[in-house]
Amino acid sequence: EIVLTQSPGIVSLSPGERATLSCRASQSVSSNYLAWYQQKPGQAPRLLIYGASTRATGIPGRFSGSGSGTDFTLTISRLEPEDFAVYYCQQYGGSPPLTFGGGTKVEIK
């Protein structure tokens, strides 16, 4: 099973700042099958990125994903007030076919 470790657990930033979130896999993620989700309190997760770097439909350009192999990054170029949330990475290239990281909370400083 591919274990995903996200860091930091919590990051405190101000609106307008850049957020850099890390997701590290215990083994190489096949074909960069890595996705990112945003979850706000009381809501279901929302798909942001798939294939490590492709934005899902309707996702603003300030969200970008990068990385390959075992190290992946989600970057939010300039934080908007609505971006303060918890972010999860998820791999879909291994067995079992779907595992999530533990999440990173982006909170307002």
Add this chain to the structure above:
Amino acid sequence: QVQLQESGPGLVKPSETLSLTCTVSGYYITSGFYWGWIRQPPGKGLEWIGSIYHTGNTYYNPSLKSRVTISVDTSKNQFSLKVTSVTAADTAVYYCARDYSGYEHVPGYWGQGILVTVSS
């Protein structure tokens, strides 16, 4: 636009079976994609439970496999989750989800979630 809605009891007694249904609108389950269940204990992260393909093939989280069954009712355009022998550790918000178009095992469409509490 596909929409998913979870339904079922919000309270289940320990050792009993948790049963949930996901009703799908805007898309026929038999037309394609994986349909899955994901849960989230209060204040914690996401845990994939399992998925069923439109053909009926299933995948389960190894840690839950012995207690979980996912099935499809094509006549009602629904799929269901059963978890047997529940304990307090099964208390969670349960989400049903469908693959993002063309990408297997990438939940792109989610229900709103249903809180299930295991307590006597």
